[in-house]
Amino acid sequence: MSETPAFAGAPVTIRAKGVSKVYGDFVAVDNLSFSVRKGSVTAFLGPNGAGKSTTMKMLTGYLAPTSGEVELLGKDPGDEGSRIELARRLGYLPESGPLYLDMTPNELLEFFSAVRKLGEVRKAIDRVVEQCAIGEVLHKPIGKLSKGFRQRVGMAQALLSDPDVLILDEPTSGLDPLQIREVRKLIRELGQQKTILLSTHILQEVEAVADAVLMIFEGKLVFDGSLEQMRGEGDLERRFYELAGVDFDDDGDDGDDKETN
Numbered sequence: 084m085s086e087t088p089a090f091a092g093a094p095v096t097i098r099a100k101g102v103s104k105v106y107g108d109f110v111a112v113d114n115l116s117f118s119v120r121k122g123s124v125t126a127f128l129g130p131n132g133a134g135k136s137t138t139m140k141m142l143t144g145y146l147a148p149t150s151g152e153v154e155l156l157g158k159d160p161g162d163e164g165s166r167i168e169l170a171r172r173l174g175y176l177p178e179s180g181p182l183y184l185d186m187t188p189n190e191l192l193e194f195f196s197a198v199r200k201l202g203e204v205r206k207a208i209d210r211v212v213e214q215c216a217i218g219e220v221l222h223k224p225i226g227k228l229s230k231g232f233r234q235r236v237g238m239a240q241a242l243l244s245d246p247d248v249l250i251l252d253e254p255t256s257g258l259d260p261l262q263i264r265e266v267r268k269l270i271r272e273l274g275q276q277k278t279i280l281l282s283t284h285i286l287q288e289v290e291a292v293a294d295a296v297l298m299i300f301e302g303k304l305v306f307d308g309s310l311e312q313m314r315g316e317g318d319l320e321r322r323f324y325e326l327a328g329v330d331f332d333d334d335g336d337d338g339d340d341k342e343t344n
Contacts, residue, residue: 093120095154096248096278097142102151104137111137113302114151119295124274126293126310127282130327134302135282136178139252142280143175156248170199174241174277178252181240184226188217188236191225195240211239215269231262238269249273251281255288267291286319300327 097119144160298306
């Protein structure tokens with residue numbers, strides 16, 4: 084297993100050991116083993132349908148693995164005794180975030196603060212409102228916000244407990260270029276203080292925010308190392324195609340796009 088040089092000596096915050104998820108005859112995730120180290124921003128890269136979201140759900144305890152083990156901050160996220168502590172130390176933003184469209188962002192954040200039994204609620208809300216730059220929409224119904232602002236609100240709820248680890252599933256999916264730029268800027272800023280694992284199928288996102296890369300294809304891990312190692316002697320797009328076992332077209336006539344492939 085490769086190590087990102089800058090983080091090689093850092094403690095492991097997320098670890099998967101031989102993790103698989105099987106639905107009947109379909110193997111969604113196949114024997115994944117990897118680690119994410121403290122202080123890194125790691126991209127969990129792969130095409131749509133590769134098994135990224137399923138893996139994210141197992142890492143956060145939302146799904147139980149069919150086989151293998153998951154450790155989050157040294158604990159089993161599926162263990163009932165660990166759930167409360169991990170809920171405070173983990174921020175999770177699924178691809179379709181937990182937003183109630185008839186609430187305002189302020190009401191949503193107050194609701195999640197109460198559910199998580201946070202102390203100093205107003206202080207926590209003020210902190211995430213500033214971090215995610217949602218002050219101008221704080222008292223507007225979420226259902227009337229742009230998708231970019233909704234994603235910021237989702238990020239704000241994930242940050243309420245000031246977690247050590249952030250797991251983000253396709254955080255820029257469906258956003259326009261300006262919104263994508265702002266969300267990536269926020270991820271880079273948060274990455275200076277927290278360990279981040281984000282799933283993506285967008286190569287430009289990997290280039291923009293990641294220190295390390297895990298690539299999954301058809302449920303199997305096909306790369307684990309630094310962004311520089313992933314790029315190798317060529318560029319990231321060529322390497323992506325090679326790892327996926329697809330011929331790379333130098334003329335770009337395959338019809339694919341870095342932002343959508």
